[in-house]
Amino acid sequence: MTQLVDQWGRPVRKRELTREVAGPSLTGVRSPLTGYPGDGLDPRRLANILREADEGHPERQLELAEAMEERDLHYVGVLGTRKRSVTQLDITVEDASSEVTDKRIAEELRTWLLRDELEEELFDILDSIGKGYSFTEIIWEQSAGQFWPVRLEARDPRWFRFDRRDLKTPILIGENGQDEPLPAYKFIHPRIRAKSGITPRSGICRAVTWAYLFKMYTLRDWAIFTQTYGQPLRVGKYPIGASEDDRNTLFRAVANIAGDCAAIMPEGMEIEFKETGNVGASVDLYESRADWLDKQVSKAVLGQTATTDAEVGGLGSGKEHRMVQEDIERADAKALSGALNRDLVRPWVDLNYRGHGRYPRIVIARPEAEDLAKWMQTVGEAVDRGLAVAEDDVYAKLGLRRPSEGAKILRPGGQNAPQAPGQPGAGDGNPPESAVKYPLNTLAALSAAVGRDDERGRSAGGTAPLDIAVDQLAEEAAPEIEAMLGQIEAMIAAAGSLEELREMMLGAFDEIPTETLAQVLGEAFTAMHLAGVAEVADEDDG
Template sequence: MTRGHQLVDQWGRPVKRAELKRELAAPTVGGVRSPITGYPGDGLTPDRLAIILREADQGDPIRYLELAETIEERDLHYAGVLGTRKRSVSQIEITVQEGGESQHDLEMAKMVRDWLDRDELSDETFDILDAMGKGYSFTEIVWDTSSLQWQPVRLEYRDPRWFRFQRHDLATPMMLDDSGQEIALPAYKFIYARIKAKSGLALRSGLARLATWNWMFKAYTQRDWAIFTQTYGQPIRVGKYGPGADQKDQDTLFRAVANIGGDCAAIIPDSMMIEFIEAKSIGSSTDHYERRSDWLDKQMSKAVLGQTATTDAETGGLGSGKEHREVQQDIEAADCKALAAILNRDLVRPWIDLEFGPQVAYPRIVIKRQEPEDLKAFSDAIGPMIDRGLRVATSDVLDKFGLPEADQGAEILRPQGQSALSAQSQAPGEGAMPPESAVKYPLNTHPAPARGVAALQTEAPSAGRSEPVAPAVDRLAKEAAPEIGAMLAQIEVMLQAAGSLEEAREMLLSAWPDLASDGLAGVMAEAFLAAHAGGRALIEEDGQRADG
């Protein structure tokens, strides 16, 4: 821990270490920071909503914040989509990047990394992300100095109603002291988070600013729907009395129809009639109420998630759902970057400054979802490239699939149908070409095939093959093997890359002039020359024998 520097925060306020050792914004019932809240959403009208929003614009956000809280409690759709957006970020694993490569940089990064490995962190970041709805949030850092060190012991969410903004700019955050006066926010004590739905003042940049109007309109629709259901959704009892019925008879009749159940009951003279007039364009259907409520919910989904596919049953097909999902990923990535910047500014840097003093480079928190890689697409792409000569390390491919290197002597998986063939080809004494195959295929350089195939190739040694020719043929097969193997390798690559026999034929014809055949031509030329010379020698030898 260091004490030799006068630390200041982002607003130039000096750090007072004594203030950091106690909680400054804890709630107290009956005090300035009371957890008891109001409910301005009760009986909300457009005029009242406009007044509430104007109050917030002028620096008095209490009723606006209470209304934002009410909407989260009463609108199930808004609570669902906003919770989805906050949890999608708070559940992402947080990583730490070192500020440099020195041992000190590594130690600072490890300290932050160890602290982040806490079960409470997800809930704490969820509370910080309350700024998504209200536009801003405040979280108090409770510091632990029990062992002469500085370390955050927990992050406590604080009700934004207990904070204000300076009147001259409505941007610099302030807090209420115990007497209700607005004072400067103590340096290195609070995490001030802003997650913007739009540019502008924090009091006007939250999603709740959009949700208030949507919620009010939907509340009107649902109220009308309830009235409609009450009117048309239950039976109406009508009792009729004749012209001779007195008041006592009428009272008896009314009690009878009223006690059957519900409030929809009436009595009329037998000569009268009650008629219910329905709107011609609506009738007795409730579809228009449901459609309007669903439409308002979809607008809320667009505002919070940027799309509707993850909240609607009909997504418009796989392509549409995939496209919508990508839009949501853009919003999630922006939220992750915003949260990481907030934590780096208001948590990591103050902690490092208090513990080690000001640094040239600080550890950085990074919040980013690791998207799963399409390994099938990778396999389909890398295979043909390797066949065409691309050099790829085995370790890189194993790392890509998360597979370890096979231990020495471990059983190795092979392509289906190749295991038995490989075992036979590696059996002792069976790796070389059988002599009888060399008679039929003197230039064949491949090992003997499986027994069933080898049996078909077996023939008796050719009676016409003279002893002097046999060594020459064997030598030719040996010297031509590398050249033939190179040509076959090129042809095999083309056959594997071809999608059909016609494509393979075209590839072979077009590549034929470029095949590496010079070496084989040289070997064959030498073989023909040797055969020619050997033949002439045999003729001369036979002639000398005839003369003798």
């Protein structure tokens, strides 16, 4: 028996699938406790952090990325918007084929996707948008020889490295600190890149770090400026000849008046408050710089600024910016779908249906707006020309359920009637009066003609009631007959011999719609009978 291997050629060890291999430990190297490289961050320190990541040690870069999401409200807002826009999209499953086994596999996958925890798990998987990559461990459960993913556990990316030879192949940091290859079929490992290059340099956080650093400088200077100039300057005046104790008393009063809002001093001393001029212009400078940096972050994360920075009007705003964001959303959704199909669906099928070789596909996408009226018109015309269309496909396209037994069926012109087997009027030939309407005018027209000739009369070459019945039958039945003839013509064109044409016609007999034609013929025969009776009576009278 051949050895089952993953996409990297690593052998699958089934005993490892049901246990956690990358969990945290307080005493080992995979500690959940984190460092804070963002404290006291300056350009030199930031450059060193990024250089370490380029050399295959991204731990401090990942810790800085976490700190940026915690401290920069704008960055965590736009990054969260981008992640949540994907987790809210519809998730569908495409069958590998129409075979029974493939349909069963796809249905098992659909059932698993109904889990309430899935949205939170997908949000954690999309941590790769900010950092460039993420690792999610699959915890499998085995029962009756079948494997089932019971949960997806997000793992700290600091517990993984990349092979120094290519900085691409992921490696797990073992309990003893030694690098270990990732066990096969155990991890979902998406890579959502903001730029091309080695994996540690591909995340958005790399581009945003410098904007974050400069924004922190701006906010710090803004805070110092506000503290210094937000209140007026206090100046204390003491009379000539004041003692040293009097001067010290005055100074303490001036120093503490901002916080205490109260002070005492000897009589004759005075305190003035000097307002600082041009404070407004200085405040605008800090705010403008912080806003400009936020806009650059919005462009990096969402590709535009109109949906986050409240810009009104201007070229390229509004709808165009939203279209840019939707382009990024589609790209993220395709990347996530691809990672799930590669790292979850394929292993699942290989473990339970070894050698099957066909896999269903998870598709995450926003439903495209579609003109259903135009679609129905096109399908109707195709069916009229002989194209076989499955009813299930039409129901699925329209988002409708197939009627259950006993359901009340809607009919044209508000003609609603129970049509399921066993219900009144269902195939017994005696439908209740309220359940049957006559949309066709055959019977009404022919009945009106019974007992009368046209204005000229038969002796003057008028039309007899029976002739009227024949003409009305031809008019009412023509569309149905034309549809049948169109389908027969399509069969004649496709058949290679008379024997093949015969088999095609016999096979399609049950699918030819005959309900409307049968109704027309029934009404016409009734009217013809009445017309014939009228003619006989007229002849007897003559």
